[in-house]
Every structure is written in structure tokens, then in C-alpha cells.
Amino acid sequence: MAVSVSYPGVYVQEISSGVRTITGVATSIAAFAGWAPTGPNVATLVTSWNDFVEQFGGLDSRSYLGYAVSHFFSNGGQLAYIVRLVSTVAADAGQVGDLQLEVGETNGEKRFIELRTRREGTWSSEYGAALTVTDDRFQIVVSQKGAKKDELVPVESFVGLSTKQDDERYVLNVLNAQSKLLQMDEPDPKKDPLPVPTKPVAFTPFAHGRDAKVLDPDPNGADKGKAFVDALNANRTQGGGGLVLLDDVDLFNLLSVPGLQDTAAIQLLSAYCHQRRALLLVDAKKAATITTVPTDAGDLHTSDSSYAALYFPWITAPDPAADNRLRAFPPSGFVAGIYARTDAGRGVWKAPAGTEATLVGASRVTTTMTDVENGLLNPKGVNCIRDFSGYGTVVWGARTLDGNDEIGSEWKYVPVRRTALFIEETLYRALKWVVFEPNDEPLWAQIRLNVGAFMNDLFRQGAFQGTTPKDAYFVKCDKETTTQSDINKGIVNVVVGFAPLKPAEFVIVRIQQIAGPIATA
Structure with a gap:
């Protein structure tokens, strides 16, 4: 941005160097x-x-x-x-495990909190949940069946839960956000809201879990x-x-x-x-x-x-x-x-x-x-x-x-092949800033500077053949690669070449005996 001068004195202005560091993408995801x-x-x-x-x-x-x-x-x-x-x-799809925790009655009708596993499969039968009540709050503990009979190994616990939707510990929000095993569906608005638990529920295993077809x-x-x-x-x-x-x-x-x-x-x-x-x-x-x-x-x-x-x-x-x-x-x-x-x-x-x-x-x-x-x-x-x-x-x-x-x-x-893919993917991502820039020599110079710095860094790491950068790679972006016709079409052409290292598949060792001095007289 140009400095707006209004008084005699010294003005300081920061000028961009045009350097946009290019960092190579990951190669082994x-x-x-x-x-x-x-x-x-x-x-x-x-x-x-x-x-x-x-x-x-x-x-x-x-x-x-x-x-x-x-x-x-x-x-x-x-x-x-x-x-x-x-x-x-569709018939071959798996099914998640589910269970119903009976938490009380309303007008003689049993009321439940229904839970489901996040993932389908028969593994869910090895897990279950229990519920305890403390005043107006309740706790859900998820456990896995142990190696011994009746042994339970707790894996998740959620305390201070509420069935009130405006409560920060609303059970549905807490489980869906924090549990790695459980999830709850939104209650049907046509039915009563979630019931308030009034009694504890012993450990109940999940049922109906089914693996998908192999x-x-x-x-x-x-x-x-x-x-x-x-x-x-x-x-x-x-x-x-x-x-x-x-x-x-x-x-x-x-x-x-x-x-x-x-x-x-x-x-x-x-x-x-x-x-x-x-x-x-x-x-x-x-x-x-x-x-x-x-x-x-x-x-x-x-x-x-x-x-x-x-x-x-x-x-x-x-x-x-x-x-x-x-x-x-x-x-x-x-x-x-x-x-x-x-x-x-x-x-x-x-x-x-x-x-x-x-x-x-x-x-x-x-x-x-x-x-x-x-x-x-x-x-x-x-x-x-x-x-x-x-x-x-x-x-x-x-x-x-x-x-x-x-x-x-x-x-x-x-x-x-992989070196070329690495360079292509890196430059594809790194040159997005070029889009919509004025297509002339100042832009081309910036491209040469930044791409050249990236290629030189690879050269110093030993990625290319050659003993000098000139032997190892080149970066061209000028009026020869981008003609006036290209400019009129909104095109800028960047040409990058490199001398790849190729594996030494065949190592040939030549061995020669040196004859000792032979007397000729």
C-alpha cells in the first residue's frame, strides 16, 4: 500500500518480499x-x-x-x-445393538430410556449399561463382560444426567457428544418427553446386534x-x-x-x-x-x-x-x-x-x-x-x-513416479494464490522465485541427479512459456523439469587380477 504523506518527516513502509514458502505435502498417507x-x-x-x-x-x-x-x-x-x-x-446390512432401561411408570405404563450402540455388529452383546439415581439426577455406566462369570469391566461413565432438554447435562446431548459406544435418538415429538428415572436399573446387555454379510x-x-x-x-x-x-x-x-x-x-x-x-x-x-x-x-x-x-x-x-x-x-x-x-x-x-x-x-x-x-x-x-x-x-x-x-x-x-506425484500435488496446492493475479512479469518472477526455492530445497536433500541445481532441475515461467495468446485466455504456464534419481537395480563389480613382476631376462 502506498504511503500517504502529509507532514515533513520520515515514513516507514513494509514491502512484501514476494516469498511464499512452499511446503511439500505428505507422501505416505x-x-x-x-x-x-x-x-x-x-x-x-x-x-x-x-x-x-x-x-x-x-x-x-x-x-x-x-x-x-x-x-x-x-x-x-x-x-x-x-x-x-x-x-x-439392504438385507445383508448389519444392525446396531440396543437396550431399554426401565426407569419408572406413568399411569401404570412402564417408561424406558432407549440406548443404541454407535456401531453395528455382534460385539455389542459383550457390553451393557446400568443406571443409578441420585436425587433429581442419574448416572449411566457402560460395562463390558469380563472373563470371569458375572464380572463386569466399566468402560464409560456419565454422571449428573438429566432428561430436561434445556439442562446442560441433558442425557441425549451428553451421550451423543461424549460416548464412544452409545447414542440416543431424538424423542418423538408426538410422544411424551423422556421420563425422569425414579429407580435404579441393573446391568442390562445390548441385544439384536448383527454383523453385516461377509x-x-x-x-x-x-x-x-x-x-x-x-x-x-x-x-x-x-x-x-x-x-x-x-x-x-x-x-x-x-x-x-x-x-x-x-x-x-x-x-x-x-x-x-x-x-x-x-x-x-x-x-x-x-x-x-x-x-x-x-x-x-x-x-x-x-x-x-x-x-x-x-x-x-x-x-x-x-x-x-x-x-x-x-x-x-x-x-x-x-x-x-x-x-x-x-x-x-x-x-x-x-x-x-x-x-x-x-x-x-x-x-x-x-x-x-x-x-x-x-x-x-x-x-x-x-x-x-x-x-x-x-x-x-x-x-x-x-x-x-x-x-x-x-x-x-x-x-x-x-x-x-512417486517423486513426480509429490511435486505435482505440492505445486497444485501451493500455487492457488496465483489465481486472479495480474498475469505479467512480476507474477512470473514470483512464481519462479517460490517454485525455484522449493525445487532447490529438494535438490539439497538429494532428490535429483546432478551436482549443481542447473543439472538437477529447471523452472520456467516467462514470456516464452506464457504467450500473449495465453494471457488473453487467462492462462499462465509454469514448466518444471527435474532429473530423477533411478534405483541401482544392477550392481556390476568388475574384478581384475594384477600380475606380479615377470622376469623377462
Whole structure:
């Protein structure tokens, strides 16, 4: 703003430097989709395994979802969105538990306070509530049945409650706002208001809780995985809404649908990841072999294949829900955790593979392969997981589904694709301030300054090839990139280029003997 001068003297004016610091977006927020017996039907953020257990019930041997999330967090993951898939058939939906607390009588008619659980499922039968009365107030205690007969373990308590709607401790408002287990419906305005409790109520368990129909992605199952795929593709008016619920999520970087083996569904997910600037982690078929998996990779290839990476084989690991007996699990949950751990320690430009990429919690792979067999799969864009003595089970591949050598794609490597997505998403968000600014050299100079500073910071962190910034990246925004015709159309063009780091897949060591001095005379 110009200074308005009115008297002789010194005037101080602050001038903007034009610097708008660009901060990189997160790179390892995962999204998991699968069936769970209970949980909210919205894309839900969980920040720990305990958080998932609290909202979705933990491990369930009928679904890979809980196990994949557990593997993600145990291998370094920190943030994940969960999309709970439910049947599109209304009759297959689950049901919440409910109970009625008989609190008195009016004109000989019994009066109740009705409670419901927040989540559906049979788990609710292990919980219940009791009510005690103190003067004109009452208390509700929620307990879980203990291991011993008649043992109750209190989990929630709400004191000083009232049935008066204008009271700050109105029971409906308190429970709906504070309880993690209970909820109450608004009373019917055509009926009497909530009754005032006049007598205590002993512990009463919830009833009628029912799990939703199990959805299995296995193509060899009873319905060949059809109900699972239908739920995945459901719109918002069908069941829980399917993967479309992720549209409400601002940002995710990795997508896993554990155990999914339907080719058409995987291709659709690759296209969706392209749209969301994310990467799909694809599980090889459970029955895949070293011979069949290259064909599977070829069948999955589309124009969006650089937004997906295929991992083979499945992982054998202890099952905590079955006395830690060994069981085969899809690898994508483990791999998503490896991505997060690598990003945190080395950066998104480091391949999430190698001797550092050890799978925590894995016992072994379901298919052991030799170096020669690995050499048959790697050029086909199949990322192998292998057991190495001294290192354990490690990820030993870093190619996208565009990584088949015969394709010759510039996006054959996972870290190259993910680095580009990171830069694209960051600049997409960071340059919103440019919209509606005067489209001329002062604006272009500011863009070059801010984007250049961001790219230089990445260069100093080792994200690019080259020994100097000039060799590593460039930022162009001037009259060459934005012509007068562009200006007339309201367009400003920013061109950003970078020299990506590519993983050293093949380390060649040349050894030569040095002959000792040879007497020639």
C-alpha cells in the first residue's frame, strides 16, 4: 500500500518480499478398503492400530482388512484412511445393538430410556449399561463382560444426567457428544418427553446386534468375489458407498484393497489413483506362481499402469486371532508400511526396496525364488519379495506396472513416479494464490522465485541427479512459456523439469587380477 504523506518527516513502509514458502505435502498417507464386521460407513482416518480396533473391531479372520492395517502400522505407517465395504443388498446390512432401561411408570405404563450402540455388529452383546439415581439426577455406566462369570469391566461413565432438554447435562446431548459406544435418538415429538428415572436399573446387555454379510475378494469363493467388487464400485446410494467415499478425503498417497484379484476392478483402481495422484499397491493372485505372474502383470497393464505396482508372492505370518498359527496374507499392507518407513527415513525419491526394506512381522514368503527366477520376473514389472539370510523377508523390486522392459516407459520405477506425484500435488496446492493475479512479469518472477526455492530445497536433500541445481532441475515461467495468446485466455504456464534419481537395480563389480613382476631376462 502506498504511503500517504502529509507532514515533513520520515515514513516507514513494509514491502512484501514476494516469498511464499512452499511446503511439500505428505507422501505416505495410505487408504485401505475392505470388509469389516463393524465401523462407520465413511472414509475414516486412523492414526494407530488401537484407533482401528476401537472403530472397526480389530482383526477378523474372515477379512484381510484388519491384518493389512496391522501390518501397515507395524512396518512404519502412521496415517491411514479406512473405507469399510458393505453389501449393496439392504438385507445383508448389519444392525446396531440396543437396550431399554426401565426407569419408572406413568399411569401404570412402564417408561424406558432407549440406548443404541454407535456401531453395528455382534460385539455389542459383550457390553451393557446400568443406571443409578441420585436425587433429581442419574448416572449411566457402560460395562463390558469380563472373563470371569458375572464380572463386569466399566468402560464409560456419565454422571449428573438429566432428561430436561434445556439442562446442560441433558442425557441425549451428553451421550451423543461424549460416548464412544452409545447414542440416543431424538424423542418423538408426538410422544411424551423422556421420563425422569425414579429407580435404579441393573446391568442390562445390548441385544439384536448383527454383523453385516461377509464380503470376500477371493475369486475362488462362493460368489467369485462379485459381492466384494460390487461393494467396491457402489455409489453413495448403495450400501456404504464404496470407494467413492475416498472422494471426501483431501489427500492420500497409497491405496490398498487387500486380497483383491479382479483384473477389471484393479484397472479401475489404477485409473482412480491417476485421478487422485496416488499409487495403487496390487497384490499378486494368491495362487500365482513364478510361471503365471508375468501373464497376470501383462493383463493388468493399461494406460494408467504407472500408477500401480504389483507385489509377489503372498507373505506367511503369524495370525494373532488364531493362536499365532502361520497364515498367508496379501503383501500390500506390509509394503504400504515399507513405503511410509522409507519416506520418513530417506525421502520419497528413495526406492522402497532393498536390504533396509525388511518386512516386520513376516515369517517367510509363500514362494521362494532363486536369483534366476527373480531375473525372469523383474523385467516384466513384477516386484518380488524374497527371503534373504541375515536380512529376513525384504522387498526386492521397485517397478510400476509400466516397468516391463519391452514397454520402455519413462515411469518404469516407483520412486520416479512417486517423486513426480509429490511435486505435482505440492505445486497444485501451493500455487492457488496465483489465481486472479495480474498475469505479467512480476507474477512470473514470483512464481519462479517460490517454485525455484522449493525445487532447490529438494535438490539439497538429494532428490535429483546432478551436482549443481542447473543439472538437477529447471523452472520456467516467462514470456516464452506464457504467450500473449495465453494471457488473453487467462492462462499462465509454469514448466518444471527435474532429473530423477533411478534405483541401482544392477550392481556390476568388475574384478581384475594384477600380475606380479615377470622376469623377462
